[in-house]
Amino acid sequence: MMRIAVDGPSGAGKSTVARRIADRLGIDYIDTGAMYRAVGYKLLKEGVSLENTEAVQELLDRTEIDFSNGKIFLDGEDVSGLIRTQEIAGQASACSAIGIVRTKLVDLQRKMGREKSVIMDGRDIGTNVFPDAEYKFFITASAEERARRRCEELKAGGQEAEPEQILAAIRKRDHDDSTRAINPLRKADDAVEIDTTHMSIDEVTDYICREMNR
Numbered sequence: 001m002m003r004i005a006v007d008g009p010s011g012a013g014k015s016t017v018a019r020r021i022a023d024r025l026g027i028d029y030i031d032t033g034a035m036y037r038a039v040g041y042k043l044l045k046e047g048v049s050l051e052n053t054e055a056v057q058e059l060l061d062r063t064e065i066d067f068s069n070g071k072i073f074l075d076g077e078d079v080s081g082l083i084r085t086q087e088i089a090g091q092a093s094a095c096s097a098i099g100i101v102r103t104k105l106v107d108l109q110r111k112m113g114r115e116k117s118v119i120m121d122g123r124d125i126g127t128n129v130f131p132d133a134e135y136k137f138f139i140t141a142s143a144e145e146r147a148r149r150r151c152e153e154l155k156a157g158g159q160e161a162e163p164e165q166i167l168a169a170i171r172k173r174d175h176d177d178s179t180r181a182i183n184p185l186r187k188a189d190d191a192v193e194i195d196t197t198h199m200s201i202d203e204v205t206d207y208i209c210r211e212m213n214r
Contacts, residue, residue: 002027004119004212005126008139009185010089010173011146013196013204014121017139019070020205022119030112031072032122032129033092035065035105037083038074040091050094060104084157086169093173096123097180123177126188135212136191139204143170145197 004021006014015031022029042048042063048055066073071080082088095101109129112118120129126136141149147167154161177185187193192211196204 001117003113003130003133004135005130005133006121006137007126010170011150012139012141014139016201017204018119018121027117030118030120032109032120034072036092036096037088038065038079039101040095041083041088044091057100093176099182102182123185124183126191128183136188137208138187138191138193140195141197146170
């Protein structure tokens with residue numbers, strides 16, 4: 001059994017690369033960012049304020065999250081397409097700074113990693129969720145390149161994309177993720193850093209596979 005940790009800022013290509021690696025190795029891919037998005041989506045849907053700790057805890061107690069065939073299920077419902085909006089991205093970042101939310105989701109992530117071989121991407125996988133992971137990578141790219149990729153993703157999904165607003169949102173999320181008090185975004189000391197600004201998904205995937213076979 002092995003655990004592969006892939007960390008890095010929003011839009012660096014972590015999820016796409018992790019999926020490719022999972023397919024190549026025949027292991028499960030766990031999208032932790034989608035887990036926070038799912039909780040954020042449910043909080044918004046039910047009108048629960050992040051400041052109402054008691055209500056947030058009650059919601060978490062009746063929340064089930066699972067992955068199947070590349071899709072994420074929230075309480076049995078496929079929400080894969082519902083959580084990929086800028087509004088939910090912002091809510092996910094806010095959720096990730098709340099201790100009780102992180103405790104709930106990190107417990108779920110660790111449970112998954114104890115039961116099977118996984119590749120997991122997020123902000124604190126190599127530093128907190130699996131500090132003893134067999135392989136650790138930190139994937140990054142310039143904010144401008146990440147904004148460009150996000151615009152293309154939104155347009156491909158039929159959504160409007162405002163480049164300047166998206167760049168500003170990415171920079172804000174970078175700041176929020178790296179300065180939060182609880183398990184902030186940072187590169188693990190023993191992680192291999194990969195700047196993907198001028199790399200294709202295939203190039204990044206091949207690079208990681210070579211590193212794992214060294």
